[in-house]
Amino acid sequence: MSLKHLRVDDFLYTGDASAMNAVKILPGFSKIMEFIAANSIEKFYRVIYTSSNLKLTAKNAPKIYKIYSDACEMFELEKIPDIFIERAYSYRTQVFGIENPIIIISTPLLENLSDEMLTCYLTSDIAGIKAGHGIMNFVDTLFNNFGALIPVPREVYAYPINQWNKQKYYTYDRARLLMSENFELVSKLIGIDETTDGILSATPLDERLEQGKEFLDLSGNKALAKSFLTMYSEIPWNSSRLIDLYNWHESGEYHRIMQNYSDEVDIL
Amino acid sequence: MPQKLYDINVFEYQHPADKAALDAVKKAPGFNKLGEILAEIESQYNDRILWLGSYIRLTDTNAPHIIELFNEVCDTLCFDRRCELYSYKAYSYRLDVGGIQSLLIRIPDIMLQRFTDDQFRYVFGQVVTILKGNMLPMFSLTKNIRNIPLISEAMKPMIGQWRRKAQLTIDRGGLLACQSFDVSMKYLILSSGLPYTMLDEVNYYDYVDEISKTYNSKNDLAKAVGKLTQTVLSDRGAWSNERIVELFNWHESGQYQGIIARHT
Numbered sequence: 001m002s003l004k005h006l007r008v009d010d011f012l013y014t015g016d017a018s019a020m021n022a023v024k025i026l027p028g029f030s031k032i033m034e035f036i037a038a039n040s041i042e043k044f045y046r047v048i049y050t051s052s053n054l055k056l057t058a059k060n061a062p063k064i065y066k067i068y069s070d071a072c073e074m075f076e077l078e079k080i081p082d083i084f085i086e087r088a089y090s091y092r093t094q095v096f097g098i099e100n101p102i103i104i105i106s107t108p109l110l111e112n113l114s115d116e117m118l119t120c121y122l123t124s125d126i127a128g129i130k131a132g133h134g135i136m137n138f139v140d141t142l143f144n145n146f147g148a149l150i151p152v153p154r155e156v157y158a159y160p161i162n163q164w165n166k167q168k169y170y171t172y173d174r175a176r177l178l179m180s181e182n183f184e185l186v187s188k189l190i191g192i193d194e195t196t197d198g199i200l201s202a203t204p205l206d207e208r209l210e211q212g213k214e215f216l217d218l219s220g221n222k223a224l225a226k227s228f229l230t231m232y233s234e235i236p237w238n239s240s241r242l243i244d245l246y247n248w249h250e251s252g253e254y255h256r257i258m259q260n261y262s263d264e265v266d267i268l
Numbered sequence: 269m270p271q272k273l274y275d276i277n278v279f280e281y282q283h284p285a286d287k288a289a290l291d292a293v294k295k296a297p298g299f300n301k302l303g304e305i306l307a308e309i310e311s312q313y314n315d316r317i318l319w320l321g322s323y324i325r326l327t328d329t330n331a332p333h334i335i336e337l338f339n340e341v342c343d344t345l346c347f348d349r350r351c352e353l354y355s356y357k358a359y360s361y362r363l364d365v366g367g368i369q370s371l372l373i374r375i376p377d378i379m380l381q382r383f384t385d386d387q388f389r390y391v392f393g394q395v396v397t398i399l400k401g402n403m404l405p406m407f408s409l410t411k412n413i414r415n416i417p418l419i420s421e422a423m424k425p426m427i428g429q430w431r432r433k434a435q436l437t438i439d440r441g442g443l444l445a446c447q448s449f450d451v452s453m454k455y456l457i458l459s460s461g462l463p464y465t466m467l468d469e470v471n472y473y474d475y476v477d478e479i480s481k482t483y484n485s486k487n488d489l490a491k492a493v494g495k496l497t498q499t500v501l502s503d504r505g506a507w508s509n510e511r512i513v514e515l516f517n518w519h520e521s522g523q524y525q526g527i528i529a530r531h532t
Contacts, residue, residue: 089359196381199326203330207325215321
């Protein structure tokens with residue numbers, strides 16, 4: 001089923017929304033926005049990306065760009081964001097920008113993912129744009145590059161942005177599931193960069209859930225250690241993501257959303 | 269297929285420099301116990317949480333051949349403790365191992381993609397040697413020693429020196445596990461930086477010849493000072509070239525074949 005009119009509320013994880021709000025209400029947020037606008041910072045970064053990274057277009061990468069533009073169409077974006085590729089060893093993507101957001105994806109995603117998986121991955125990036133992730137990544141990058149010039153102490157933002165950086169993945173997972181309707185596919189994308197495709201395909205969901213449950217059930221001093229490690233980690237635990245997505249799928253919420261869209265199609 | 273080495277003991281193939289360095293460290297009482305505590309804390313309150321939370325656990329279901337190879341090496345070297353194996357993303361050809369009560373091993377995904385059975389036997393042999401030789405407490409001490417204020421500055425170089433020399437024993441364990449001199453030498457050359465895609469054509473005798481020229485050359489004052497500052501007085505790990513030459517010499521001396529003959 002093609003999901004047009006996909007609403008942000010349907011895939012936006014509550015932790016993600018809370019974390020973004022937590023950043024936006026920090027003192028000096030409006031000053032940061034003013035700084036960005038007054039100094040054409042977004043144009044500055046665009047120069048960097050167009051100089052350092054390859055822009056993928058319908059002409060130079062027709063197959064990949066078709067996958068990307070089809071994914072954009074699902075969200076009915078007015079303008080298809082520019083997409084760039086960066087050389088990196090890990091699987092990563094980033095949504096970046098405020099007025100003209102862009103997407104940056106890493107080489108292994110194009111080398112190793114099937115078309116179906118790549119569509120799923122790109123879908124979540126576009127979902128991120130719709131959810132307002134572009135501005136969050138922008139602020140994060142801004143502090144890394146302009147720290148001393150920004151009229152707000154970096155320390156105020158470091159922890160909240162770190163927390164948001166972890167929460168956004170849960171939004172991506174939900175968006176992927178809604179668009180693909182394929183739990184197995186989306187669960188594979190969680191953890192796909194930690195092992196070979198062969199091993200991941202051979203790992204039953206039950207085993208992965210069991211590992212995830214074992215992780216979540218850590219208690220006593222180990223739970224304390226886990227909390228400490230979580231606080232300072234820059235990415236979420238794959239086990240937490242998988243269990244959360246599974247629970248969301250099994251809770252009925254996912255099916256309720258899908259049913260709503262199905263009803264809308266029937267009405268139309 | 270490698271032959272089982274009945275009743276083999278790590279001390280039989282321990283490198284003399286490893287033994288000497290370990291004897292020096294052991295003179296300070298309580299170190300091994302401190303290392304055990306640190307290793308257990310690190311594995312249970314850091315490693316296992318990180319690995320359980322982020323990596324993919326390897327089992328008989330999703331990686332039966334890897335598990336089989338590991339169990340085979342344990343059998344070859346007569347090691348009977350269970351380990352948890354995990355896969356993670358890394359551009360590295362080295363296994364990481366941790367734990368005292370429960371043992372953990374993590375395997376970079378690039379090895380899972382590229383390594384042959386014999387290459388896995390080699391690296392698993394290295395790991396089993398570490399575990400069999402009860403080296404983990406000392407490894408942990410080496411990693412964490414700069415954070416321990418009570419240990420005297422004199423002990424730190426000694427522990428670092430042991431770590432460098434223990435690697436020579438570990439490399440021997442790898443050879444005993446896979447029982448392929450060709451695979452073992454090529455692995456060490458890979459560790460030194462040769463691209464994986466060039467391994468098939470490599471003639472390690474040429475590399476050994478070249479390394480031996482500098483390794484066996486006379487030390488002048490500058491070289492001696494350089495070696496001292498870059499080894500004993502630093503945190504540097506074992507020299508890659510030293511590892512290659514030492515394993516080569518051990519094999520060529522006949523000691524390796526002697527161990528095989530005695531234990532099969």
